[in-house]
Amino acid sequence: MEGYDDPHDLVRDIVSSGLAEKLARYSPMGFTGPMALGGYYFPGAIKKTEDGLDFGEEFKNYLKVLKDKYIGIIMVMAQYHANLGLEYLGTMCPVADEGGGIHQLAEVFAACIAKLPELRTN
Amino acid sequence: MASELSRYEATRQLHDIFTPLAEEVVNSARVIGPRQLYEGIKGCNPVEVSNAQLYVDLPWDVFEGIDADDIAWFARGNPFGNAEPIAGNGFIERVEAANARRHPTIYGDVTQSTDYLSHNPSMNRLFLRDAISSNLFYRHERAAADIFDSVRWKQFESSMRQIPEVERPNIARLLRQRDTNIRKWDGYVPSLQRVDRLVYGQKGMASSYLLDQVLLPVGDYGIEYAKELSATTLAMNTHAQSVLLALPNIVTPDNKQLLTTHTARGADNGADQKSTVTTVAEGILSIGQAIAILTCESWKDTMIHMI
Numbered sequence: 151m152e153g154y155d156d157p158h159d160l161v162r163d164i165v166s167s168g169l170a171e172k173l174a175r176y177s178p179m180g181f182t183g184p185m186a187l188g189g190y191y192f193p194g195a196i197k198k199t200e201d202g203l204d205f206g207e208e209f210k211n212y213l214k215v216l217k218d219k220y221i222g223i224i225m226v227m228a229q230y231h232a233n234l235g236l237e238y239l240g241t242m243c244p245v246a247d248e249g250g251g252i253h254q255l256a257e258v259f260a261a262c263i264a265k266l267p268e269l270r271t272n
Numbered sequence: 273m274a275s276e277l278s279r280y281e282a283t284r285q286l287h288d289i290f291t292p293l294a295e296e297v298v299n300s301a302r303v304i305g306p307r308q309l310y311e312g313i314k315g316c317n318p319v320e321v322s323n324a325q326l327y328v329d330l331p332w333d334v335f336e337g338i339d340a341d342d343i344a345w346f347a348r349g350n351p352f353g354n355a356e357p358i359a360g361n362g363f364i365e366r367v368e369a370a371n372a373r374r375h376p377t378i379y380g381d382v383t384q385s386t387d388y389l390s391h392n393p394s395m396n397r398l399f400l401r402d403a404i405s406s407n408l409f410y411r412h413e414r415a416a417a418d419i420f421d422s423v424r425w426k427q428f429e430s431s432m433r434q435i436p437e438v439e440r441p442n443i444a445r446l447l448r449q450r451d452t453n454i455r456k457w458d459g460y461v462p463s464l465q466r467v468d469r470l471v472y473g474q475k476g477m478a479s480s481y482l483l484d485q486v487l488l489p490v491g492d493y494g495i496e497y498a499k500e501l502s503a504t505t506l507a508m509n510t511h512a513q514s515v516l517l518a519l520p521n522i523v524t525p526d527n528k529q530l531l532t533t534h535t536a537r538g539a540d541n542g543a544d545q546k547s548t549v550t551t552v553a554e555g556i557l558s559i560g561q562a563i564a565i566l567t568c569e570s571w572k573d574t575m576i577h578m579i
Contacts, residue, residue: 154571157493186561189467189489191568244286251294263504265306
């Protein structure tokens with residue numbers, strides 16, 4: 151199976167497979183940022199399929215557990231702590247759905263980072 | 273109060289507000305092209321920071337006086353490879369009590385500054401030490417660091433010297449954020465791994481604005497790729513802020529209430545142009561962070577892992 155010696159190719163396929171917005175859709179609020187800030191990652195998070203790239207099963211299950219817990223927390227908080235003003239805790243990023251802006255932004259991101267090595271040498 | 277229905281309805285309405293803003297950023301970025309996009313962060317020079325060196329050991333053993341069997345039991349829940357979850361038996365509470373007795377002033381200050389105990393019954397020894405020591409350090413800064421092990425301190429100081437002095441409080445703020453947030457989830461992360469190195473990038477001129485800086489992991493693809501990710505994230509964010517802040521009337525009488533109650537930045541001080549642009553910029557930051565954590569592991573290594 152073809153590999154990814156060049157990380158820019160991997161970024162391109164992650165974006166074209168929609169994994170950036172999928173992660174925004176499936177993960178709870180306050181997940182991606184602290185993961186990156188803490189230097190954490192999930193081994194085997196990505197797998198190759200006939201249609202491109204997808205999340206590995208273990209990573210999908212992991213995200214499901216987190217998201218279920220998160221939804222439970224915000225629903226309970228909304229029910230019992232109305233005075234805390236926590237309405238802003240949404241169920242997912244509003245532009246991570248079909249037709250949302252994350253995919254386009256990620257495409258620009260991938261195009262720019264692919265161009266960066268060439269820009270640096272010129 | 274937001275019911276489940278209104279929460280989903282709010283998401284739909286927010287989609288209608290933020291998608292055109294994202295399209296504005298995308299279209300303008302495509303017009304100017306990558307070269308001009310990176311011009312916005314000219315002078316940005318991301319630096320490597322060691323993950324381990326960002327922590328400073330406590331001047332005492334946090335498990336002093338705790339039964340060795342208890343520590344072994346606690347360590348079994350290590351999120352670095354063991355899936356067995358730990359059910360609370362009061363272990364952390366006993367560790368906390370023991371430390372609070374021995375070091376009432378400093379430890380009391382630390383525990384009041386973080387909510388890790390209430391969220392994290394499965395935190396292992398490393399995480400506990402990390403949480404206590406990093407919070408301790410960043411609350412007491414150099415005064416507390418003076419009493420730490422000198423070799424570790426010198427390593428840390430050497431790492432921090434690479435970062436201009438005016439930017440150091442910013443990186444401390446980022447690290448505080450990761451410490452308080454990541455522990456909400458670590459009990460459910462049996463396979464989580466952690467890189468040794470991070471890359472810290474900031475826009476050319478010194479700024480305390482959170483979105484003018486980014487801290488990303490350095491994975492298998494190396495430091496140069498991590499620096500590219502850092503630079504691209506900063507460039508996209510800089511461009512987005514510049515384009516969207518110049519737009520007229522993003523916040524209108526019709527959407528102000530929704531943005532105030534249903535976006536985190538709007539809820540801070542009420543929705544305005546800047547808070548709404550910041551919400552978009554945080555989304556762009558998340559894209560950079562998502563790509564960073566998904567590309568920490570090279571594809572080749574992933575295949576070996578799967579076999």
